[in-house]
Amino acid sequence: MKRTSISRKLLTRVLSVYFILTISVTGIQIIAEYFNTKSHINSELLTLQKTISGSLTRAVWELNTQQAVDISEGLIAIPMIKGITVTDEANNVITQLGEVLSAPSETSQDTFSEHQSISSLAEGLFGHSFPLIFEFSGRTTTVGTVTLLSSNDVIFSRIEVGIYFLIGNAIVKTTFLVFLFLLAFSKLLTEPLQELTDQMKQLDLHDPEASKFHIMNDEKNELNILEDAYNNLIDELVEFKDKLSLSQRETNLANDKLDEQNLLLEQEVARKTSTLSSTLLRMEVQQKEMLEQQNELKAENNRRRKTESTLMTTNKELKNSILELNKAQDRLLEAEKMASLGQLSAEVSHEVNTPIGISITSTSYLADIITKLQQDISAQKLSKRTIDCFISNAQHSITLLSNNLQRAAELITSFKQVAVDQTNDKVRLINISKYLDEIIQSIHPKLKKTNHCVKINCDPHIEIYTHPGAIAQIIINLIINSIIHAFHDINRGTITIDVTVEQQRLIILYRDNGTGINEEQLDKLFDPFYTTQADKGGTGLGTHIIKNLVVGTLNGSIDAYSGSEGGLSYRMTLPDMRYS
Structure with a gap:
């Protein structure tokens, strides 16, 4: 029968399982990388939608076909975009560039909520359509649709290097693991077994003492048990040989002693056999415990x-x-x-x-x-x-x-x-002093119903590029909060707005002489939905909106203070504003 190496057999089985597992994991990683990249491209398409929807909507609304075509040509030049189609409100094509789906969906414009995903497995294209909505006088009108398409080729081009890296990584790890297993099996199993085999082949019946096993290994394992059993057997053989020699020299004088020695030898063999059986039994018990x-x-x-x-x-x-x-x-x-x-x-x-x-x-x-x-x-x-x-x-x-x-x-x-x-969130140049006057003028009907007054201290030459809508919303919310909360029990209240420029920063200091708030209310002032007049229709969103506008839209900071004598103050700092 052909000899089969135990180490090679174990190594083959372990590496087979590892190879199958490595292929599976690598395949799953490649598939995950594909869908992740596709998700990123879809996100980029959505971002692109927010970038171009305003200009395309204006072009379609004003029937400026050339501008729509120019925008489409600029988009098709982006490597990610493989096709673009722009239609008007009657689904008539204004411009169509690049790849086109063979069977486009006939979705009515009334069914659009935000965007509609499009995917074609046969053509390898995907993307989404979104409506062009024009706002006029507080009403919205759908003036057309835009379809942006990308392809699987874009995905593969992006993940190509990642695929090579995953495959190379799997090959390197597999190679290293094969070498490691080969070295471990050779060192721990093949070489000791080969050494035991060679020593057993060199057994000399004339001098069995010289044929004992001598494994250079301090660990106690199955090989050491086998070594001890073999050496014990050699000792018994040596002892038996000595006794046999003695009995041969005294054959005629000690036949009875020979019988006695034979009996003792049988008892010794029985004892060793029993010991070996006990050892095997203990090993079986240990194996069961390990299982x-x-x-x-x-x-x-x-x-x-x-x-x-x-x-x-x-x-x-x-x-x-x-x-x-x-x-x-x-x-x-x-x-x-x-x-x-x-x-x-x-x-x-x-x-x-x-x-x-x-x-x-x-x-x-x-x-x-x-x-x-x-x-x-x-x-x-x-x-x-x-x-x-x-x-x-x-x-x-x-x-x-x-x-x-x-x-x-x-x-x-x-x-x-x-x-x-x-x-409108557009940034434009405004004169702060004049714009604050326009804000106060716009809420004059509300101030007219009260005896409160608003004082503005601002250099008339300060001009900045900013989001004027955010400035207006902040000032209006602050004044309304003062009227509703600070001047609740006050007949003649005074609001002061001081505007200065310090180290390239615009500082707006808003103060009122109202009732003020305590420290506990001050800690929760900017929390959403926190209000002291929830039973009177308060939503608790006024100051939260103010903080979001200052921090998020204007990239500034806002702090609130309430003095011991009453009143509430807000200090708003708008950094890196260009002014004159």
Whole structure:
């Protein structure tokens, strides 16, 4: 029968399992890298959507086909973009460049919520479509759609180096493991067994003492047990040989002693056999105990894997809950912002009614005196006194009409600028002093109902590039908070706004002389949904919106202080602002 090496057999089985496991893990890593890269490309497409949607919407709304084509040509030059299609609100193609799906979906524009994912396995293309929504006068209109496509070739080009690295890493680890196992099996099993075999082949029956095993190994293992058993057998053979020699020299004189020695030898052999059997039995017991321990370890590992799976599932659910809470918070913040703008719009509209009504009355009166003048002319009753009276009344009416129309125009202009800034995040150059006056003018209808006053101390030459909508929202929220909370029981309150520039930083110091707040309320001032008037309709989002605008939108910082004598102060620092 052909001899089979135990070490080679063990090595073959271990490496076979490791090779299959390595191939499986490497394949899973490559698949995960593919889907991860595809997810990144989809995220880049969504980011690109936010970048181009505004300009494309304006171009399609204004029927500027050439601008839409230029934007599309610029996008198709990006290596990630393999195809782009722009259609109008009637699904008529405005421009179509690069790859195109063979069977595009006929999705109605009314079904778009944010974007629609597109994927074609046969053509290796994927991407998404999104509507072009134009906002005008507080209403939204879908003016067209845009389809952005990418391909699997882009994914493979990005993960090509990673695939080579994964395969190379698996090959290096496998090679090192093969070498390590070969060295370990050779050192711990093959070489000791070969040494034992060679020593057994060199057994000399004439001198068995010289044939004892001598393994250079201090460890106590199965090989040492075999060595001890073989050496014991050699000792017995030596002893038996000595006794046999003695008995041969005294054969004629000690036959009885020979029988006795034979009996003793049999007893010794029986004893050694019993000892060997006991040793084998103990080894079997130890092996059973090791198997039981292995089973216990496997059961413990299974329990830990189940616990880990449960923890991962719970962690995933918690992450999803946090994401939903963040989305809900963003929607509440946006609703609070639009509610503030709506209330401001209603108050401005009510305020505009007064100068418009006076203007209509003046116009009617002017029409009446003109009719009376025409009647006097027709009846030939015209006199110098009549003309003077008509001129005086007409001038008075025109003065009233001009002043009130100018007042209405100022209110509408201030509100329009502030409202546009709050719904538009574009950065533009503003004069801080004039812009603060426009903000105060836009909320004049609300201040008019109170006896409170607002004082602004600002250098009229300070101009900065910033988000004016964020500035307006911050000032309006601060003033409304002062009116509702700080001046709740105060008839004549004073609000002071000081604006200065210190070391290339714009400093806005807002103060009121209201009731102030205690230290516990001050610590929770910027927390979302924290309010001291929850029973009166307070949402607790005013100061939270202010902090988000200062820190997130304007990249600045805000601190609040409340003195022992009452009142509340806010210090806002806007860094790295270009000013003149």
